Amino acid sequence: MSAIETPTGDELLKVLTALGNPHRLRIVAALAQGRNYVSRLAREIGMSRPLLHMHLQRLEAAGLVVGTLELSDSGKAMKFFEVSPFAYALTPQIVTEAARTLTDQQPDEKAPSERARNEKESAQWTSS
Template identity: 55%
Template sequence: MSLPMPTGDGLVLALATLANPHRLRVVAALVRERNYVSELARELGISRALLQVHLRKLEHAGLVTSQLELSPDGKAMKFYEVTRFHLDLTPESVANAVRTLSPRQSEKGTP
């Protein structure tokens, strides 16, 4: 599945979410294969708690999805995988996205 070109608000959310090195590493790891939290945390060398914070943000932005599955021994495991997305960043695509910003987003200045 591929996400459509986001609205202005969606573009702000996607870019803000991806503007973190840990989240970029998570996406890169999940491109190779879907994975569950404990294994992914070991692979990336970060705590499960920190990884879960980043996974929630990526999921909220629609960049990853999760699915709860039972292991053969009956343990619940949450698997994550990348949602196919494509962001075409050109001055024109940014101008088009700006036209769809919600009033609240349009009023925010840059930090």
């Protein structure tokens, strides 16, 4: 078995810092229950909208959630977010692998090839 490619050091680091925050864990958890738009989600989890906006940015930059700006039937622009089906494993080996490709400077943009990979990975991760 095992078809999960080991992530890039920078990629893994971004995921870890993105998930290493109680608010963002809750946000991911909330979005895992179903897509939602920013203002509503902010009300539901009791957080100021600009703050939630910032956290969502971080999560999206790490490839953990995806946002799409949609026009509601009543003409309002609403930004919906949903979790992308990510799957990462954390073991000493994988950390060792990843640390090899760590570029001490922080990358600005994320390669847009990431989502496709996540889709494939998530299949075998239907954990109990």
